[in-house]
Structure formats: C-alpha cells, structure tokens
Amino acid sequence: MLVEKHPLKPQSLLSLKLKPYWSGNYSLYKMLNPQEILKKNSFRVTQHRCEVLTYFIQSKIALNHRQLELKYRGTINRVSLYRILHSFTEKKILCKLIDSVGSVSYVLDKHSSQNDSHVHPHYKCKTCHDVVELPELPADYRRELEKLNVLQLNMLAEGICQECQKSMK
Amino acid sequence: MLVEKHPLKPQSLLSLKLKPYWSGNYSLYKMLNPQEILKKNSFRVTQHRCEVLTYFIQSKIALNHRQLELKYRGTINRVSLYRILHSFTEKKILCKLIDSVGSVSYVLDKHSSQNDSHVHPHYKCKTCHDVVELPELPADYRRELEKLNVLQLNMLAEGICQECQKSMK
DNA sequence: GAGTATAATGCAACAATGTTGCAAAATTAA
DNA sequence: TTAATTTTGCAACATTGTTGCATTATACTC
Ligand SMILES: [Mn+2]
Ligand SMILES: [Mn+2]
Ligand SMILES: [Zn+2]
Ligand SMILES: [Zn+2]
Numbered sequence: 001m002l003v004e005k006h007p008l009k010p011q012s013l014l015s016l017k018l019k020p021y022w023s024g025n026y027s028l029y030k031m032l033n034p035q036e037i038l039k040k041n042s043f044r045v046t047q048h049r050c051e052v053l054t055y056f057i058q059s060k061i062a063l064n065h066r067q068l069e070l071k072y073r074g075t076i077n078r079v080s081l082y083r084i085l086h087s088f089t090e091k092k093i094l095c096k097l098i099d100s101v102g103s104v105s106y107v108l109d110k111h112s113s114q115n116d117s118h119v120h121p122h123y124k125c126k127t128c129h130d131v132v133e134l135p136e137l138p139a140d141y142r143r144e145l146e147k148l149n150v151l152q153l154n155m156l157a158e159g160i161c162q163e164c165q166k167s168m169k
Numbered sequence: 170m171l172v173e174k175h176p177l178k179p180q181s182l183l184s185l186k187l188k189p190y191w192s193g194n195y196s197l198y199k200m201l202n203p204q205e206i207l208k209k210n211s212f213r214v215t216q217h218r219c220e221v222l223t224y225f226i227q228s229k230i231a232l233n234h235r236q237l238e239l240k241y242r243g244t245i246n247r248v249s250l251y252r253i254l255h256s257f258t259e260k261k262i263l264c265k266l267i268d269s270v271g272s273v274s275y276v277l278d279k280h281s282s283q284n285d286s287h288v289h290p291h292y293k294c295k296t297c298h299d300v301v302e303l304p305e306l307p308a309d310y311r312r313e314l315e316k317l318n319v320l321q322l323n324m325l326a327e328g329i330c331q332e333c334q335k336s337m338k
Numbered sequence: 339g340a341g342t343a344t345a346a347t348g349c350a351a352c353a354a355t356g357t358t359g360c361a362a363a364a365t366t367a368a
Numbered sequence: 369t370t371a372a373t374t375t376t377g378c379a380a381c382a383t384t385g386t387t388g389c390a391t392t393a394t395a396c397t398c
Contacts, residue, residue, distance in 0.1 A: 044365050044374060065355075077377050082356065084375095098271050100323035102384095104355090123317050134314075138307050145303075148292050149328035154269035159318035213345060213394050234384075246348050251385065253346095271355095273384085339398100346393070357382070364375065 041091040048076050052084050053093070061129040062097055062105040097122055097131070097156050107131045121153075125161035210260040217245050221253050222262070230298040231266055231274040266291055266300070266325050276300045290322075294330035 034053040038045045055071070056063065068081050076084075085106055088094040095109040107122070110133050121134040134157065136142065145153070160168070203222040207214045224240070225232065237250050245253075254275055257263040264278040276291070279302055290303040303326065305311065314322070329337070 046365070046375065048376080079357080079378080080376055098267060098269065098323065100267065100321040102267050102271050102273055104271055123314075123319070126320065132317075138310060141307060141310075145292075145326055148301075148326065148330070149334065150292070150326045151295070151328045152269040153324075153326045154267065155322075155324045157314055157317065157319045157322045159320045161317070165318065215346065215394070217347080248349080248386080249347055342395100342397080344393105344395080346391105348391080349389090351387085353384100353386070355382100355384080358380085360378090362375105362377080364373105366371100366373075368369100368371080 037093065041093060043087070043091075048080060049084055051076070052081070053088070056094065056106070056108045060108070062107040062124055062131050063129070064103065064105040095120060095122070097124060098154055099124070099156050099158055105129070121155040121157070123157045123159070125164055126158050127160055127164040130161055130163070206262065210262060212256070212260075217249060218253055220245070221250070222257070225263065225275070225277045229277070231276040231293055231300050232298070233272065233274040264289060264291070266293060267323055268293070268325050268327055274298065290324040290326070292326045292328070294333055295327050296329055296333040299330055299332070 032040070034050045034057065035045050037053060038049055043049060051072070052068065055068075065078075065081060065085060068076075068085075069078050072081065085094065085096075089096045089106065092109050094106040097105045097107060099105075105124070107124075109120075121137065123132045123134055124130070134155075137145070201209070203219045203226065204214050206222060207218055212218060220241070221237065224237075234247075234250060234254060237245075237254075238247050241250065254263065254265075258265045258275065261278050263275040266274045266276060268274075274293070276293075278289075290306065292301045292303055293299070303324075306314070
C-alpha cells in the first residue's frame with residue numbers, strides 16, 4: 001500500500017510547542033495588575049492577596065507554603081496563606097503541583113484566563129523551581145484515558161533544567 | 170514522496186495493552202509466596218512483613234497507611250508500618266501512588282521482578298481503589314521528556330472504573 | 339540447639355503540613 | 369457613613385510522617 005507522505009519531517013511533539021512558561025499570551029499577567037486579576041476573579045482586593053499574587057508574578061517560579069511563610073513571617077498569618085493559596089487554586093490563578101514524594105508547590109497558572117479544562121502536565125526544575133508547561137498528552141493517549149473516565153490527572157515531571165546544569169559545571 | 174504504509178490499522182495506544190493489573194506475568198505473585206518474595210529481596214522474613222505483603226497480594230488494590238493501621242491495630246505499630254511500606258517501595262515490591270490532592274497509597278508493583286526503570290503511569294479507581302497500570306507514554310513524548318533531563322515523573326490518573334459505574338446505577 | 343551479629347520492632351517524642359471555629363478587622367456596596 | 373459580607377489572626381486540633389533508642393526477633397555459625 002503506497003500513500004503520500006507529507007514531505008515535512010513530522011514535528012517533534014514538544015520541540016515546537018515547548019516555550020518558557022512565561023512567554024506568549026502569558027504576558028497577560030504583565031498587563032493586568034494584581035488588583036485587576038483579583039477583581040476579575042471576584043475576590044476582594046486585600047493587601048495580603050495583592051502581595052502574594054505580585055510575588056508569584058515577579059518570581060515566576062513554583063513556590064511552596066513554607067517559602068511564603070518565611071517571606072511573610074510577621075506579616076501574613078500562615079493560615080491566611082493556606083487560604084489564599086487554596087482560593088487562588090480554586091479560581092485557577094495558581095496551579096497546584098504535587099511531586100513524586102508528595103511535596104506541594106504552586107505556580108501561576110498559564111491558562112487561568114482561558115477557561116479550558118484540559119490536562120496540564122508540568123515540568124519543574126528541582127534546583128531553581130522553574131516550571132514549564134508540557135504539551136498535552138498525545139491525542140490517542142488522551143482518548144484512551146477518556147475511556148477510563150479519568151476525572152483527575154496528577155502529572156509532574158522533575159529534573160535539572162538546562163540552565164541549572166550549565167551552572168553546575 | 171511515496172512510502173510504504175503498513176496495511177494494518179495502527180493499534181490503539183491502550184486498548185491492546187491495557188490489562189487488569191493482575192493478569193499475565195503478574196501471576197508471579199501467586200506462585201511465589203510472601204516468604205520467597207521477601208528472601209528474594211534480601212529481607213528478613215518476619216511475621217509483620219509476611220502479613221502486610223500477604224494482605225497486598227490478597228486484596229489486589231491500592232491501600233494507604235491508614236487502612237493498614239486500622240487493620241493491624243494492636244498488632245503492628247504504626248511506625249513499623251511506615252518502615253515496611255518504605256522498604257517495600259524501595260525494593261519495588263510496592264509502588265507508591267500520589268494522587269492529585271497529595272494522598273498516598275501503595276499497590277503491589279507489577280514490575281517488581283523485571284528490574285526495569287521505565288515510567289509507571291497508573292490509573293486508580295476512586296471508589297474501589299482498584300489499580301490498572303497504564304501503558305507507557307508514547308515514545309515521541311518520552312523522548313522529549315528525556316531532553317528535559319526528567320529524573321522523576323509523578324503520574325496518576327483517577328476516575329470511577331467501569332465496575333463501580335455499573336454498580337452505581 | 340546454643341550463641342552471636344545484625345536487622346526489625348515498639349515506644350515516645352518530635353516535626354511538618356494542613357484544618358476548623360470564632361472573634362476581630364478590613365473591604366465593599368448602598 | 370453605615371451595614372452586609374468577606375477576610376484575617378489566633379488558638380486549638382488533626383493528619384501524616386520521622387527520629388533515636390532500648391528491646392526483641394531473625395539469620396547465621398558453630
Ligand atoms: Mn490549559
Ligand atoms: Mn515497569
Ligand atoms: Zn533549574
Ligand atoms: Zn472501581
């Protein structure tokens with residue numbers, strides 16, 4: 001059986017799609033200030049929420065509760081931090097990442113404005129905590145997952161990113 | 170550009186490979202008794218380890234520490250249970266599953282005897298805690314993950330399995 | 339089978355992480 | 369400015385997992 005094969009080399013699954021987490025339409029977060037983001041999600045604009053959101057926007061990496069507790073010690077109560085992280089995650093401002101030992105961290109959700117519900121596999125550098133969003137799983141694979149009535153998917157890859165590998169030499 | 174295309178319809182990624190977690194060569198666990206499994210992994214054959222391993226083999230589902238603590242209350246100390254789970258996981262007798270809220274459970278590792286180091290995505294039913302092992306991620310996708318120097322991958326899909334959906338009607 | 343080295347266990351204490359109820363304070367809308 | 373509503377801080381509690389150390393069980397040698 002002979003068929004026409006597209007002359008272009010098939011594009012690698014990731015190479016073309018994988019971008020720094022903060023490129024492209026994610027610049028949305030640079031245009032909207034924290035106040036607007038909060039309002040857009042029908043939150044009250046409080047000092048604490050603004051500061052935490054600003055910190056996530058500035059630092060661009062995954063942060064865990066402990067880091068925030070240290071940064072805001074004497075300023076924001078630890079319970080309030082839990083509640084802020086929880087509510088931000090609920091509204092998809094943040095994305096909750098759970099690694100292979102069960103440790104939790106949060107990163108600004110690239111898709112918070114897009115109102116889609118697809119799977120979000122992420123890659124997180126174990127050293128600098130930088131996060132890139134991996135492309136969705138291939139369609140065939142997703143289709144089969146659907147057959148299993150998948151309701152939640154926890155997927156996080158971890159490693160040492162290129163940058164950190166360079167600076168280790 | 171004309172190339173030979175294989176006349177067989179490409180097989181679905183999962184349909185052909187997905188089997189009940191306990192079929193096939195997993196019957197290994199039905200042949201080896203717990204004592205032999207422990208010896209094979211250079212553990213001392215203790216009452217506690219035999220009981221826990223037997224329980225995993227018999228129940229065939231994912232179990233968490235709490236369940237074991239309840240089952241063995243008054244018999245096995247909770248710290249010992251943690252240590253047993255930890256050592257079994259280390260030797261790949263058990264596989265540690267972490268779901269999308271961070272809850273941990275353990276299931277007998279289908280590949281414990283095969284000495285391979287590939288990724289093990291699993292599907293766990295939220296109701297009956299039955300586990301099936303998903304096929305590996307497609308090769309293209311895995312290759313790209315490799316480029317990111319992936320050291321760990323946490324991947325667990327959850328949903329309501331067919332059996333449980335039937336019995337819900 | 340007794341003796342010995344080594345590993346497993348129980349216990350207490352600790353640590354990390356997350357939750358709940360409620361009063362006080364801050365924000366919003368009128 | 370007032371009043372409704374949400375957010376916050378605090379204390380207390382819950383869950384999950386870890387560590388050090390004395391005691392006990394197992395495996396190995398004789
Ligand atoms: Mn998305
Ligand atoms: Mn395997
Ligand atoms: Zn890095
Ligand atoms: Zn089920």
